[in-house]
Amino acid sequence: MRRIFYYAARRGLYAFRAWREYLRPVGPFFFKNIRLEDLEISPVREQDIPLLERFLPSKHAGKHRDRLAAQKEGKAEYLIARYGIPVGYVYTIWKAGDAVRLEELPPLPERAVYQEDLYIHPAARGAGVGGLLWKTARRRVQEKGHSAILATVMLTNPAMEATHSRLGYRRVDDKVHEYRAEYTDASGRKRAWSTRVKYFILEF
Numbered sequence: 001m002r003r004i005f006y007y008a009a010r011r012g013l014y015a016f017r018a019w020r021e022y023l024r025p026v027g028p029f030f031f032k033n034i035r036l037e038d039l040e041i042s043p044v045r046e047q048d049i050p051l052l053e054r055f056l057p058s059k060h061a062g063k064h065r066d067r068l069a070a071q072k073e074g075k076a077e078y079l080i081a082r083y084g085i086p087v088g089y090v091y092t093i094w095k096a097g098d099a100v101r102l103e104e105l106p107p108l109p110e111r112a113v114y115q116e117d118l119y120i121h122p123a124a125r126g127a128g129v130g131g132l133l134w135k136t137a138r139r140r141v142q143e144k145g146h147s148a149i150l151a152t153v154m155l156t157n158p159a160m161e162a163t164h165s166r167l168g169y170r171r172v173d174d175k176v177h178e179y180r181a182e183y184t185d186a187s188g189r190k191r192a193w194s195t196r197v198k199y200f201i202l203e204f
Protein backbone atom coordinates (compact mmCIF):
# COMPACT_ATOMS: atom_id res chain seq x y z
CA MET A 1 0.00 0.00 0.00
CA ARG A 2 2.77 2.37 0.99
CA ARG A 3 4.66 1.59 -2.26
CA ILE A 4 1.59 2.43 -4.32
CA PHE A 5 1.28 5.73 -2.45
CA TYR A 6 4.94 6.65 -3.10
CA TYR A 7 4.61 5.63 -6.75
CA ALA A 8 1.54 7.81 -7.22
CA ALA A 9 3.10 10.73 -5.33
CA ARG A 10 6.23 10.59 -7.45
CA ARG A 11 4.31 10.35 -10.71
CA GLY A 12 2.24 13.31 -9.56
CA LEU A 13 5.40 15.28 -8.84
CA TYR A 14 6.84 14.52 -12.28
CA ALA A 15 3.59 15.58 -13.92
CA PHE A 16 3.63 18.83 -11.94
CA ARG A 17 7.21 19.57 -12.92
CA ALA A 18 6.52 18.77 -16.57
CA TRP A 19 3.51 21.10 -16.43
CA ARG A 20 5.76 23.84 -15.02
CA GLU A 21 8.29 22.92 -17.73
CA TYR A 22 10.79 22.02 -15.09
CA LEU A 23 11.65 18.51 -16.06
CA ARG A 24 13.56 16.01 -14.06
CA PRO A 25 14.64 12.51 -14.97
CA VAL A 26 11.98 9.88 -15.39
CA GLY A 27 12.37 6.15 -15.79
CA PRO A 28 13.50 3.61 -13.24
CA PHE A 29 13.16 4.54 -9.58
CA PHE A 30 16.24 2.58 -8.73
CA PHE A 31 18.90 0.47 -10.37
CA LYS A 32 19.61 -2.69 -8.48
CA ASN A 33 23.28 -3.37 -7.66
CA ILE A 34 24.94 -1.24 -10.32
CA ARG A 35 28.19 -2.91 -11.38
CA LEU A 36 30.66 -0.26 -12.50
CA GLU A 37 32.33 -2.73 -14.88
CA ASP A 38 29.04 -2.98 -16.79
CA LEU A 39 28.89 0.78 -17.36
CA GLU A 40 29.75 2.01 -20.81
CA ILE A 41 31.28 5.47 -20.90
CA SER A 42 31.93 7.13 -24.26
CA PRO A 43 31.20 10.30 -26.19
CA VAL A 44 27.57 10.92 -27.11
CA ARG A 45 26.26 9.37 -30.34
CA GLU A 46 23.30 10.39 -32.48
CA GLN A 47 21.28 7.40 -31.26
CA ASP A 48 21.75 8.48 -27.61
CA ILE A 49 19.80 11.69 -28.10
CA PRO A 50 16.23 10.31 -27.92
CA LEU A 51 17.19 8.24 -24.87
CA LEU A 52 18.83 11.22 -23.17
CA GLU A 53 15.79 13.36 -23.90
CA ARG A 54 13.54 10.68 -22.48
CA PHE A 55 15.46 9.58 -19.38
CA LEU A 56 17.56 12.64 -18.56
CA PRO A 57 15.45 15.53 -19.85
CA SER A 58 16.49 19.10 -19.20
CA LYS A 59 14.51 22.28 -18.81
CA HIS A 60 16.91 23.50 -21.53
CA ALA A 61 15.10 21.46 -24.18
CA GLY A 62 17.82 21.23 -26.84
CA LYS A 63 20.73 20.71 -24.46
CA HIS A 64 21.74 17.20 -25.52
CA ARG A 65 21.43 17.97 -29.24
CA ASP A 66 23.36 21.26 -28.88
CA ARG A 67 26.17 19.35 -27.18
CA LEU A 68 26.22 16.66 -29.88
CA ALA A 69 26.54 19.44 -32.46
CA ALA A 70 29.45 21.06 -30.57
CA GLN A 71 31.14 17.67 -30.30
CA LYS A 72 30.78 17.11 -34.06
CA GLU A 73 32.44 20.47 -34.65
CA GLY A 74 35.36 19.34 -32.48
CA LYS A 75 34.71 22.03 -29.89
CA ALA A 76 33.62 19.81 -27.02
CA GLU A 77 33.09 16.31 -25.75
CA TYR A 78 29.87 15.08 -24.18
CA LEU A 79 30.66 11.93 -22.22
CA ILE A 80 27.71 9.67 -21.51
CA ALA A 81 27.55 6.83 -18.97
CA ARG A 82 25.18 4.07 -20.12
CA TYR A 83 23.77 1.28 -18.05
CA GLY A 84 21.41 0.00 -20.70
CA ILE A 85 19.95 3.50 -20.83
CA PRO A 86 21.94 6.71 -20.29
CA VAL A 87 22.41 7.25 -16.56
CA GLY A 88 24.76 10.22 -16.51
CA TYR A 89 26.73 12.79 -18.40
CA VAL A 90 29.48 15.37 -18.14
CA TYR A 91 30.33 18.06 -20.68
CA THR A 92 33.80 19.35 -21.56
CA ILE A 93 34.46 22.37 -23.78
CA TRP A 94 38.04 22.16 -25.00
CA LYS A 95 38.73 25.90 -25.00
CA ALA A 96 37.63 27.46 -21.73
CA GLY A 97 37.36 30.78 -23.55
CA ASP A 98 34.53 29.39 -25.73
CA ALA A 99 32.36 29.09 -22.63
CA VAL A 100 33.64 31.63 -20.14
CA ARG A 101 34.51 35.30 -20.38
CA LEU A 102 38.11 34.82 -19.37
CA GLU A 103 38.76 38.56 -19.12
CA GLU A 104 36.70 38.49 -15.90
CA LEU A 105 39.11 36.00 -14.32
CA PRO A 106 42.74 36.08 -13.28
CA PRO A 107 45.07 34.58 -15.95
CA LEU A 108 44.53 30.85 -16.39
CA PRO A 109 46.77 28.16 -17.92
CA GLU A 110 46.55 28.51 -21.70
CA ARG A 111 45.27 24.99 -22.32
CA ALA A 112 42.53 25.03 -19.71
CA VAL A 113 39.26 23.29 -20.62
CA TYR A 114 35.88 24.18 -19.19
CA GLN A 115 33.91 21.31 -17.70
CA GLU A 116 30.33 21.45 -16.50
CA ASP A 117 27.18 19.61 -15.64
CA LEU A 118 28.30 16.32 -14.12
CA TYR A 119 24.91 14.74 -13.65
CA ILE A 120 23.77 11.27 -12.61
CA HIS A 121 20.22 9.93 -12.78
CA PRO A 122 18.87 10.14 -9.21
CA ALA A 123 18.08 6.42 -9.26
CA ALA A 124 21.71 5.60 -10.09
CA ARG A 125 23.41 7.82 -7.50
CA GLY A 126 25.62 6.63 -4.67
CA ALA A 127 27.04 3.66 -6.60
CA GLY A 128 30.22 5.31 -7.85
CA VAL A 129 28.95 6.28 -11.31
CA GLY A 130 29.59 10.00 -10.77
CA GLY A 131 33.10 9.40 -9.50
CA LEU A 132 33.94 7.07 -12.40
CA LEU A 133 32.49 9.41 -15.00
CA TRP A 134 34.42 12.34 -13.60
CA LYS A 135 37.69 10.34 -13.50
CA THR A 136 37.13 9.21 -17.10
CA ALA A 137 36.48 12.78 -18.20
CA ARG A 138 39.59 14.01 -16.40
CA ARG A 139 41.71 11.29 -18.04
CA ARG A 140 40.44 12.26 -21.49
CA VAL A 141 41.29 15.91 -20.81
CA GLN A 142 44.83 14.88 -19.87
CA GLU A 143 45.15 12.55 -22.89
CA LYS A 144 44.28 15.49 -25.14
CA GLY A 145 47.23 17.40 -23.69
CA HIS A 146 45.33 19.92 -21.59
CA SER A 147 46.73 21.09 -18.30
CA ALA A 148 43.76 22.35 -16.32
CA ILE A 149 40.01 22.03 -15.82
CA LEU A 150 37.96 25.13 -15.10
CA ALA A 151 34.63 24.41 -13.42
CA THR A 152 31.77 26.31 -11.88
CA VAL A 153 29.78 25.64 -8.75
CA MET A 154 26.39 27.31 -8.69
CA LEU A 155 25.48 29.33 -5.64
CA THR A 156 22.43 27.09 -5.42
CA ASN A 157 24.68 24.03 -4.92
CA PRO A 158 27.01 24.98 -2.02
CA ALA A 159 27.67 21.36 -1.00
CA MET A 160 29.68 20.96 -4.19
CA GLU A 161 32.26 23.52 -3.05
CA ALA A 162 33.68 21.13 -0.44
CA THR A 163 33.58 18.28 -2.96
CA HIS A 164 35.65 20.31 -5.42
CA SER A 165 38.22 21.21 -2.77
CA ARG A 166 38.47 17.55 -1.79
CA LEU A 167 39.06 16.62 -5.44
CA GLY A 168 41.98 19.06 -5.66
CA TYR A 169 40.28 22.09 -7.20
CA ARG A 170 41.00 25.57 -5.86
CA ARG A 171 38.98 28.77 -6.15
CA VAL A 172 40.10 30.93 -9.09
CA ASP A 173 39.25 34.10 -7.20
CA ASP A 174 37.03 35.06 -4.30
CA LYS A 175 34.29 36.60 -6.42
CA VAL A 176 30.84 35.48 -7.41
CA HIS A 177 30.40 35.64 -11.19
CA GLU A 178 27.47 35.61 -13.57
CA TYR A 179 27.83 32.59 -15.89
CA ARG A 180 26.00 33.15 -19.18
CA ALA A 181 25.18 30.56 -21.82
CA GLU A 182 22.71 29.74 -24.57
CA TYR A 183 20.45 26.80 -25.28
CA THR A 184 17.93 25.90 -27.95
CA ASP A 185 14.36 25.79 -26.74
CA ALA A 186 11.64 23.33 -27.81
CA SER A 187 10.67 25.52 -30.77
CA GLY A 188 14.28 25.69 -32.02
CA ARG A 189 14.90 29.26 -30.84
CA LYS A 190 18.16 30.25 -29.13
CA ARG A 191 17.64 31.42 -25.58
CA ALA A 192 20.02 32.95 -23.11
CA TRP A 193 20.24 31.87 -19.50
CA SER A 194 22.52 32.78 -16.66
CA THR A 195 23.30 31.75 -13.14
CA ARG A 196 25.56 32.95 -10.35
CA VAL A 197 28.65 30.81 -9.83
CA LYS A 198 32.02 30.47 -8.19
CA TYR A 199 34.90 29.37 -10.41
CA PHE A 200 37.20 26.50 -9.46
CA ILE A 201 40.27 25.18 -11.24
CA LEU A 202 42.11 21.87 -11.17
CA GLU A 203 45.66 21.99 -12.53
CA PHE A 204 47.59 18.85 -13.44
Ligand SMILES: CC(C)(COP(=O)(O)OP(=O)(O)OC[C@H]1O[C@@H](n2cnc3c(N)ncnc32)[C@H](O)[C@@H]1OP(=O)(O)O)[C@@H](O)C(=O)NCCC(=O)NCCS
Pocket residue numbers: 117118119120121124125126127128129130131132134152153154157160163167
Ligand atom coordinates in the same frame (compact mmCIF):
# COMPACT_ATOMS: atom_id res chain seq x y z
C1 LIG B 1 27.07 14.86 -7.60
C2 LIG B 1 26.71 13.60 -8.37
C3 LIG B 1 27.18 13.75 -9.81
C4 LIG B 1 27.38 12.40 -7.73
O1 LIG B 1 27.05 11.24 -8.47
P1 LIG B 1 27.07 9.78 -7.80
O2 LIG B 1 26.99 8.74 -8.87
O3 LIG B 1 26.08 9.70 -6.71
O4 LIG B 1 28.53 9.81 -7.20
P2 LIG B 1 29.34 8.63 -6.52
O5 LIG B 1 28.45 7.49 -6.13
O6 LIG B 1 30.48 8.31 -7.43
O7 LIG B 1 29.84 9.28 -5.18
C5 LIG B 1 30.23 10.62 -5.13
C6 LIG B 1 31.55 10.74 -5.85
O8 LIG B 1 31.42 11.65 -6.91
C7 LIG B 1 32.41 12.66 -6.75
N1 LIG B 1 31.81 13.90 -7.16
C8 LIG B 1 30.68 14.44 -6.68
N2 LIG B 1 30.47 15.61 -7.29
C9 LIG B 1 31.46 15.81 -8.16
C10 LIG B 1 31.79 16.84 -9.09
N3 LIG B 1 31.03 17.92 -9.27
N4 LIG B 1 32.90 16.70 -9.83
C11 LIG B 1 33.65 15.63 -9.67
N5 LIG B 1 33.38 14.61 -8.82
C12 LIG B 1 32.30 14.71 -8.08
C13 LIG B 1 32.78 12.65 -5.31
O9 LIG B 1 34.10 13.05 -5.13
C14 LIG B 1 32.63 11.20 -4.93
O10 LIG B 1 33.80 10.48 -5.22
P3 LIG B 1 34.55 9.67 -4.03
O11 LIG B 1 33.53 8.72 -3.47
O12 LIG B 1 35.69 9.01 -4.75
O13 LIG B 1 34.98 10.74 -3.08
C15 LIG B 1 25.16 13.34 -8.34
O14 LIG B 1 24.74 13.31 -7.00
C16 LIG B 1 24.35 14.35 -9.10
O15 LIG B 1 24.10 14.18 -10.29
N6 LIG B 1 23.91 15.43 -8.41
C17 LIG B 1 23.11 16.48 -9.02
C18 LIG B 1 23.94 17.31 -9.98
C19 LIG B 1 25.11 17.98 -9.32
O16 LIG B 1 25.00 18.54 -8.25
N7 LIG B 1 26.27 17.92 -10.03
C20 LIG B 1 27.48 18.57 -9.60
C21 LIG B 1 27.57 19.90 -10.24
S1 LIG B 1 28.96 20.82 -9.65
